[in-house]
Amino acid sequence: MTHEDYRRALASATREYEDLGAKRREIDQRLAELAQTIGTLSKLLGLTPTVPMGLTDAIRLVVRGAGVPMTPVEVRDRLHGIGFDVSKYVNDLAAVHTILKRLNESGELRFVPRTPGKHQYIWNTPSTPVVLTRDIVQAMYDNRAERDAMRATDVDDDPPPRRRGGRSHKRAR
DSSP states (O other): OOHHHHHHHHHHHHHHHHHHHHHHHHHHHHHHHHHHHHHHHHHHTTOOOSSOOOHHHHHHHHHHHHOSOBOHHHHHHHHHHTTOOOTTSSSHHHHHHHHHHHHHHTTSEEEEOOSTTOOEEEEOOOOOOOOOOHHHHHHHHHSHHHHHHHTOOSOOOSOOOOOOSSOOOOOOO
């Protein structure tokens, strides 16, 4: 095989990978929507699900299906809406908070900071890998801002921000 054959094979594999990732996201979204529909319709008909779902899976379903950031209160309300029985928990909102924090720590959810008490969580969609071809790298290098960014270092010459309240700490010289 020639170098060009390898490039074509790489391009083909990359395209297929990206296409399958997009299809997976569409299927996951549709499954979440259907699960919520089934839960809601079952509740309206007075039916009990044959396969009980745990709180963690129910929260995954709700957040993944929403597609937008949700507060813990919105998650709890959506659980009620799909017919999930949260009455077995002494404090249903505390249980939802705990699960959301664990899912965030595991990387399944992403924390979205807002005003105090109004933080939200969103389903953490996987990133799509991209192959940087020679022409893309050259275009990036030709762009002055990109070139400067590629040469940037981690050194920050700005002094750290001053602490508010409490004792002030003087730096040693």
